[in-house]
Amino acid sequence: MSVLGPILALVILIVIGAALNGNFLSAGNINNVLSRSAFIGIIAVGMTFVITAGGLDLSVGSMAAFIAGMMILVMNAALPTLGVGIPIILLGMLVALIAGIAAGMLNGFLITTLGIEAFIVTLGTMGIYRSLVTWLANGGTLSLDFDLRTFYRPVYFDGILGVSWPIIVFAVVVILGEILMSRARFGRHCAATGSNEHVAHYSSVNVGRTRMLTYIMLGLLVGVATIMYVPRLGSASASTGVLWELEAIAAVIIGGTVLKGGFGRVWGTVIGVLILSLIDNILNLTDLVSPYLNGAIQGVIIVLAVILQREAKAKG
Amino acid sequence: MSYLKTILAGTAAIAIGTAAMAQDTKVIGVSIPAATHGWAGGMNFHAQEAIERLEEVYPDLDFVLATASDAVKQVNDIEDMVATRNISALVVLPFESDPITPPVQSVANSGVWVTVVDRGLSIPGIEDLYVAGDNPGFGTVSGEFMRSQMPDGGKIVVLRGIPTTIDNERVAGFEAAIEGSGIEIVGMEHGNWNRDDSFNVMQDFLSKYDQIDAVWASDDDMAVGVLAAIEAADRQDVKFVLGGAGMKEMVKRVMDGDAMIPADVTYPPSMIATAIELTAVGMTSTAPVSGTFTIGSVLVTPDNAAQFYYPDSPF
Structure with a gap:
């Protein structure tokens, strides 16, 4: 399959970045770019499975904002009883994971059991979670208690041997995702479900259960991403996670997963995520184009990456 | 919760019928952008607070609050207010100046008092009162x-x-x-x-x-x-x-x-409260409130910070 397109686009971006600014390849900058890619990246891995199984989820950005809000509220509320320490952080993480799984189950239930179009269901839940977080924050910003934030901060900024935690978690998620997609039965079931539901059904694949699991897994990963996100700024508001869903979907498609379902590539998604983050980073590091045009450059590169992919497919 | 109350009150009012209300109660429509970032969140908070307070102060005033997440939605909101609520005054913080100008102009032409907040309209002289940020x-x-x-x-x-x-x-x-x-x-x-x-x-x-x-x-x-x-x-x-x-x-x-x-x-989101309050005064008394009211930006330093600190506001 078309492996060259996205890799080529990524290499070109890296060469351009390195040529334009000496700090581009510095350890600090690489760490920054990878850490901030981790949120979208972790979510995009889950999205790869959903799309491969023929589904779609537009609610992930709002879901992340809502989960972040819940986490902050619960942790602030538990502060007087638990105090600042590891238990309260674990409680927050547990809340995020449970909320993520529950949100994923809700989407999955509406889509598979009630048989409503994924696009409509997740468009609906997108609006619901976005409004809920605005309501929880009373239109403002939910902020983690300052001492708690200071304690929790290392989860985003520290790490092992200079590699920060979000990068490590992202890498683990990617490795597990790749194994699940290409080596495990679940990955084959996803691809079978996405390519032809009926054939998959007659080949004794439990289509409904497979789809359901992809949404639950995506919800769980949104929870994981939120656990990494909250310690960065310690706040959540109506503007948290806006358009993450589209960035995640774009990353998945740039990476070579088929939007109609039936074929997915987790490592391709990682390249897609990196391409998207690098464009922003390079535009910030240089003064080549007016900042008004950032969105246009991004759009052109997304389309180019997909064209490259198609050309490669046509040839071989 | 108070938001829900406003909606319920609004639905009830429509059910009773606008004709009966128009005789003694004046309705003031407030159309503002939704709370999509911190400042707008603060502005929404102050708008709701001002409306709650003024509804108690002026029993013969009724308020309709609509928040819009884009300019098109805001135009719809304003059209709905005129069509279904028979508003006597409109307080509007335009999402964007250009698209909002024509609908507000037609509202003004129909004899409704118009107060514009923060962002001016593209054509000068439409509004009766302009509460401007600087x-x-x-x-x-x-x-x-x-x-x-x-x-x-x-x-x-x-x-x-x-x-x-x-x-x-x-x-x-x-x-x-x-x-x-x-x-x-x-x-x-x-x-x-x-x-x-x-x-x-x-x-x-x-x-x-x-x-x-x-x-x-x-x-x-x-x-x-x-x-x-x-x-x-x-x-x-x-x-x-x-x-x-x-x-x-x-x-x-x-x-x-x-x-x-x-x-x-400062660029106080509470300027919306100033606008609603002045409009209410204009609707209920003979005190003149037309013209332009500019709210200047002030430098907050450690010396004067206390007077700009509102711990209860979400912003």
């Missing part, structure tokens, strides 16, 4: 503060808001104020009044420039992102960050004498 002044006050803090000049980076007239006016005011002071803007990017975006932009500025003396974040939400990026990079060269708008957390830091946040520049 965007060029916001930039000027910020620029003058930078100038006073850096008498020998220096290198600064600027974070801009969402590309709009507001942002352009602020930046133009700022650039005019620092002209000839030796302060050099080495980098300028859009942080979109968003914490996450500004965090990313500031991280990249810190990678790009070895020496940054100060940051004009131009907004308190963006200042939060900027501060987190500086803290994470552990850079000692950045002396201070100047935000703007008057977010309570930032005003608190100014009040506490934080060296990184020596000042703030």
Whole structure:
């Protein structure tokens, strides 16, 4: 399959970045770019499975904002009883994971059991979670208690041997995702479900259960991403996670997963995520184009990456 | 919850019938952008609070509040208010000036009192009352503060808001104020009044420039992102960050004498309350309230911070 397109686009971006600014390849900058890619990246891995199984989820950005809000509220509320320490952080993480799984189950239930179009269901839940977080924050910003934030901060900024935690978690998620997609039965079931539901059904694949699991897994990963996100700024508001869903979907498609379902590539998604983050980073590091045009450059590169992919497919 | 109450009250009022109400009760429509970022959240809070208070003060006034997430929705809201609620006055904070001007003009032509807040309309003279924020002044006050803090000049980076007239006016005011002071803007990017975006932009500025003396974040939400990026990079060269708008957390830091946040520049979201209040006065008394009411941007320093600190507001 078309492996060259996205890799080529990524290499070109890296060469351009390195040529334009000496700090581009510095350890600090690489760490920054990878850490901030981790949120979208972790979510995009889950999205790869959903799309491969023929589904779609537009609610992930709002879901992340809502989960972040819940986490902050619960942790602030538990502060007087638990105090600042590891238990309260674990409680927050547990809340995020449970909320993520529950949100994923809700989407999955509406889509598979009630048989409503994924696009409509997740468009609906997108609006619901976005409004809920605005309501929880009373239109403002939910902020983690300052001492708690200071304690929790290392989860985003520290790490092992200079590699920060979000990068490590992202890498683990990617490795597990790749194994699940290409080596495990679940990955084959996803691809079978996405390519032809009926054939998959007659080949004794439990289509409904497979789809359901992809949404639950995506919800769980949104929870994981939120656990990494909250310690960065310690706040959540109506503007948290806006358009993450589209960035995640774009990353998945740039990476070579088929939007109609039936074929997915987790490592391709990682390249897609990196391409998207690098464009922003390079535009910030240089003064080549007016900042008004950032969105246009991004759009052109997304389309180019997909064209490259198609050309490669046509040839071989 | 109070929001729900407003909706319920609104539904009930429609059920009773607008004709009966029109005789003794006057309805004031309030149309504002939804709480999509910190400042707008504060503005929504103050609008709801003002309406709650005024409904008690003036029993013969009724209020309809609609929040819109884009200009098209806002036009629909205004049309609905005129068609179904028979409003006597409209208080509007336009999402964008151009698309909102024609519908507001036709509302004004039908004899409804129009109060415009913050963003002016594209055609002058439509509104009866204009409660204006001072965007060029916001930039000027910020620029003058930078100038006073850096008498020998220096290198600064600027974070801009969402590309709009507001942002352009602020930046133009700022650039005019620092002209000839030796302060050099080495980098300028859009942080979109968003914490996450500004965090990313500031991280990249810190990678790009070895020496940054100060940051004009131009907004308190963006200042939060900027501060987190500086803290994470552990850079000692950045002396201070100047935000703007008057977010309570930032005003608190100014009040506490934080060296990184020596000042703030106000652009109060409570200006919507001023507008609603003045409109209510105009509807219920003979006191003249037409004209322009400009709310200046004030420099908040540790000396006067206490009077700008509202711990109950979400912003």
